Amino acid sequence: MLRAKGDARASHLHPEPTGPAQTWAMEKPRVQVVWFKRDLRVVDHAPLAEATAAGPVLPLYIVEPELWQQSDASARQFAALREGLIELDAALAALGQGLIVRCANAIAALESLRAQVTIEAIWSHMETGNAWTFARDRAVAAWAREQRIVWHQRRQFGVVRGLKERRAWVAQWERLMAAPQVATPLALVRIGSIVSEPIPEPAQLAIDDQPCPGRQRGGRVAALALLDSFLGARGANYHRQMSSPRSAENACSRLSLGLATGTLSLREVVQATRARRAALRDAAEPSPQTRALAAFESRLHWHCHFIQKLESEATLEHTHVHRGYDGLRPSAPDAARLAAWRDGLTGWPFVDACVRMLRDTGWINFRMRAMLVALASYHLWLPWQASGAVLARRFTDYEPGIHWAQMQMQSGVTGINIPRIYNPLKQSRDQDPDGAFIRRWVPELAAVGGDWIHSPWQMDASIARRAGVRIGIDYPAPIVDHEQAAREARARLGEWRRRPGMGAQNHAVLIKHGSRKRKVTVRAAPPRVQADLFEQ
Numbered sequence: 001m002l003r004a005k006g007d008a009r010a011s012h013l014h015p016e017p018t019g020p021a022q023t024w025a026m027e028k029p030r031v032q033v034v035w036f037k038r039d040l041r042v043v044d045h046a047p048l049a050e051a052t053a054a055g056p057v058l059p060l061y062i063v064e065p066e067l068w069q070q071s072d073a074s075a076r077q078f079a080a081l082r083e084g085l086i087e088l089d090a091a092l093a094a095l096g097q098g099l100i101v102r103c104a105n106a107i108a109a110l111e112s113l114r115a116q117v118t119i120e121a122i123w124s125h126m127e128t129g130n131a132w133t134f135a136r137d138r139a140v141a142a143w144a145r146e147q148r149i150v151w152h153q154r155r156q157f158g159v160v161r162g163l164k165e166r167r168a169w170v171a172q173w174e175r176l177m178a179a180p181q182v183a184t185p186l187a188l189v190r191i192g193s194i195v196s197e198p199i200p201e202p203a204q205l206a207i208d209d210q211p212c213p214g215r216q217r218g219g220r221v222a223a224l225a226l227l228d229s230f231l232g233a234r235g236a237n238y239h240r241q242m243s244s245p246r247s248a249e250n251a252c253s254r255l256s257l258g259l260a261t262g263t264l265s266l267r268e269v270v271q272a273t274r275a276r277r278a279a280l281r282d283a284a285e286p287s288p289q290t291r292a293l294a295a296f297e298s299r300l301h302w303h304c305h306f307i308q309k310l311e312s313e314a315t316l317e318h319t320h321v322h323r324g325y326d327g328l329r330p331s332a333p334d335a336a337r338l339a340a341w342r343d344g345l346t347g348w349p350f351v352d353a354c355v356r357m358l359r360d361t362g363w364i365n366f367r368m369r370a371m372l373v374a375l376a377s378y379h380l381w382l383p384w385q386a387s388g389a390v391l392a393r394r395f396t397d398y399e400p401g402i403h404w405a406q407m408q409m410q411s412g413v414t415g416i417n418i419p420r421i422y423n424p425l426k427q428s429r430d431q432d433p434d435g436a437f438i439r440r441w442v443p444e445l446a447a448v449g450g451d452w453i454h455s456p457w458q459m460d461a462s463i464a465r466r467a468g469v470r471i472g473i474d475y476p477a478p479i480v481d482h483e484q485a486a487r488e489a490r491a492r493l494g495e496w497r498r499r500p501g502m503g504a505q506n507h508a509v510l511i512k513h514g515s516r517k518r519k520v521t522v523r524a525a526p527p528r529v530q531a532d533l534f535e536q
């Protein structure tokens with residue numbers, strides 16, 4: 001490979017010829033490949049820093065078409081990621097070497113690069129992804145071993161690979177989060193001979209999705225602005241306003257997208273939060289934000305606590321962590337029920353409003369995520385694997401470790417969490433008392449007044465006529481009677497939980513996945529274990 005004319009910075013990649021000219025012409029640049037995955041930043045990025053210290057860096061992002069065809073992938077996720085990639089490219093280019101994008105299977109991309117450069121090592125952050133990325137990482141690791149290329153993987157979260165024992169987990173999390181952030185390299189050597197492919201548009205990848213007009217913007221600039229505004233005034237009432245989707249939209253941090261795509265490092269968020277808490281403590285006047293930020297910081301801890309579950313048990317994306325629950329629900333969902341729930345046509349206005357907000361924005365708050373899952377899993381008795389795939393595609397902040405562990409927990413199949421069967425009417429009245437949220441997202445009901453907005457199926461014909469809605473025609477009647485469905489679900493689950501051998505497995509799940517922050521107790525029968533942290 002010949003040196004680009006006039007490119008002084010590339011000179012040390014191409015030693016002056018000492019032998020015959022032909023040998024020099026054949027020599028390929030020797031590079032450290034930094035493989036960016038869900039860590040789209042140059043700040044607090046250990047693989048980038050270490051690779052830069054080892055030699056010239058080739059920053060690589062591989063758009064893997066097959067990944068984007070998985071059942072949990074969506075165009076909204078890719079669109080947000082793409083915005084992060086564009087900003088990452090600019091940040092890297094400012095250092096001297098822009099991002100090299102390849103659109104291919106990971107091994108094919110690395111192989112084709114090897115035709116142009118000598119890969120001395122690969123550097124990346126350890127990823128706890130879905131089953132597909134797990135299999136891909138194993139294949140890449142085997143390929144790298146064959147090529148005698150070392151692949152260095154560094155931790156960006158408080159998640160431990162090969163964890164044997166949960167006891168010291170909290171302490172290691174704390175050490176990682178309290179450690180100084182990794183310095184950004186001052187400059188990168190330009191590797192002029194390698195040209196990037198354009199970053200494809202979502203449409204070019206033919207990824208399945210529905211339009212998401214209110215999607216949160218990806219990229220580090222937007223994520224930093226959110227961090228700033230949240231730690232400033234916006235998050236002052238976080239702990240009080242997180243439960244209703246009306247207030248949560250603004251009161252929650254909205255940092256999940258930045259964390260899922262890695263445009264922010266978790267450590268920088270933890271440290272910025274702690275700095276703000278310290279400033280509030282030192283202030284003359286006590287601030288309500290102190291409690292808000294304490295609640296927020298504990299959630300940053302949960303982030304890794306949940307991802308650790310998937311890291312420790314890769315099958316939990318598809319299989320019950322507690323195998324005693326195998327067979328509780330049918331493996332094939334009732335298609336009509338799943339479609340009604342997915343499309344926001346259950347006939348419970350508040351539930352449908354939440355579904356439609358999620359469909360159109362790619363985000364909804366924790367409590368509503370939990371409620372949607374509970375309704376799917378208990379009232380509609382759908383397998384969590386099917387409803388989980390629908391939600392995963394809808395979330396722009398999809399994080400497999402949090403998502404699938406939460407899906408199992410909210411479906412009552414971990415054995416170590418008390419099942420929570422939400423009442424859609426109570427949630428409606430509690431979280432949206434005047435129905436403004438429902439009217440915004442379910443326009444069919446815009447003219448329904450008073451308390452009827454929560455249960456329009458109870459309107460008599462004349463009231464319904466005045467509100468201009470025909471239940472069963474313009475808007476559906478409830479898909480099931482919620483009280484009866486909840487009763488049946490509770491009975492089925494109770495019967496299942498009392499089966500022989502369930503308690504012993506609860507204990508095994510607790511040992512493997514339970515939090516060690518608090519003392520946990522295991523009761524004999526019925527097998528109920530109070531553990532973990534959960535209810536918001």
Ligand SMILES: Cc1cc2nc3c(=O)[nH]c(=O)nc-3n(C[C@H](O)[C@H](O)[C@H](O)COP(=O)(O)OP(=O)(O)OC[C@H]3O[C@@H](n4cnc5c(N)ncnc54)[C@H](O)[C@@H]3O)c2cc1C
Nearest residue numbers: 252253254255256299302303366369370397398399403406
């Ligand atoms: C069924 C279900 C699926 C979920 N799937 C995802 C997912 O795919 N990706 C995702 O990031 N979160 C998921 N969550 C957790 C939570 O709902 C979101 O993290 C939160 O709503 C994101 O908004 P935020 O950043 O404003 O959160 P904030 O309340 O501001 O919290 C800050 C951060 O803390 C972490 N966090 C907050 N709550 C939780 C929690 N209960 N468990 C673990 N981490 C938490 C997240 O990283 C979040 O960004 C899921 C929850 C449920 C019930």
